[in-house]
Amino acid sequence: MAPPPEHHKKRTIKLPKPPIRRRSLLLGTAVLGAAGALGTAGCSKVPTGDTLARLKSQRTVRLGIAGESPYGFINDQGDFTGEAVELAKVIFKRLGIGNVQPVATDFSSLIPGLNAQQFDVVSAGMYINKERCQQVIFADPEYQMLDSFIVRKGNPKGLHSYQDVVKTKAKIATGSGYAEIDYAVAAGVPEKELVILQDPVAGLNAVESGRVDVFAGTALTGRDVVKKSRKAEATKPFAPLVDGKKKVDGGGFAFRPTDSELRDAFNVEIHKMKKSGELFRILKPFGFTQAEMTTLTAEELCK
Structure with missing residues (x-):
């Protein structure tokens, strides 16, 4: 869930070997255990050449997903769904590819798995950043995202930014591998003082x-998890500061560098959907708001 930061200046988070961040991950660990870990995709080799033409001929595209709500996950009925999966179904059908086959793997294995041809495209709402753009090519983002805090009702400590956390010496927690770890450390929170929890539900309970x-x-996580809480609330979304500037992240589909034709065809369709409002109609059921629709481009986010 959490967004991928660039390193901050204050403590130039050029950490020698930065800890793995789930949504800020670059290469991650090795692809999960071959056929068993990657499900039906296995370790099959994908022919080289015109990928778009091949996928049309096969009538199937394999989507690398991370099993993370609301991007790509298995619902209570046992079906693969999520904003990226549902968006993929629509766009690839319009490209002449009627069948999408989600391949669930660990988030850290998405880029390695894509480049190892375990699947054809990453469909996981992956944040677009400079480091990742050196490994894959991205379609323009389907959404943008800010941060938010889960706090006690009334927000007694007045926490609206990571700088507020430092000033008030508030005890802060975040999720394992979340990009918010980097944002907090950049603001001056000692990393050893961060409480790392399994997920937002554990965060709410804490x-x-x-x-x-x-x-x-x-922000999406915050407003979703506090819906039924009587003791906690989510703060107004805010943009973390990166090198003194407000940082807004965006997530999109990733393709192999050799598949620019496929990426370009995908981009044509997603821009049509942005213009018509169809994109928002697909994302809205998964908790996205109009404020999270974006005109950012992959080129901007790659810089």
Whole structure:
């Protein structure tokens, strides 16, 4: 869920070997255990050549997903769904590819798996950043995202930014591998003082019980997880500061560098959907708001 940062200046988070961040991950670890870990995709080799033509001929495209809501996951009915999966179904059908085959793997294996031809495209709402753009090519983002805090009702410590957390010496938690780790450290929170929890539900429980003052995540995560809480609320979305500038992240589909024709055809369709409003209609059921629709481009985010 959490967004991928660039390194901040304040403590130039050029950490010697930065800890793995789930959504800010570059290469990650090795692709999960071959055929068993990657499901039906296995370790089959993909022919080289015109990928778009091949996929049309096969009538099937394999989507690398990370099993993460709301991007690509298995719902209570056992079906693959999510904003990226549903968007892929529409766009690839219009490109003449009627069948999408989601391949669930660990987030850290998405880029290695794509380049190892375990699947044809990454469909996981992956954040677009400079480091990733050196490994894959991206379609323009389908959404943009800000951060938000889960805090006690009334926000007693007045926490609206990572700088507020430092000033008030609030106890902050975030998720394992979240980009918010980097944002907090960049603002001056000692990394050893960060509480790392399994997921936003654990974060909500920690805030409600008073174990921590704040749980940091994306705006989408925050407003979703507090819906039924009587003790906690989500703060207004905000943009973390990166090198003194507000940082807005965007997520999109990733393709192999050799598949620019496929990426370009995908881009044509996604821009049509942005213009018509269809894109928002697909993303809205998964918790996205109009404010999270974007005109950012992959080129901008790659810089």
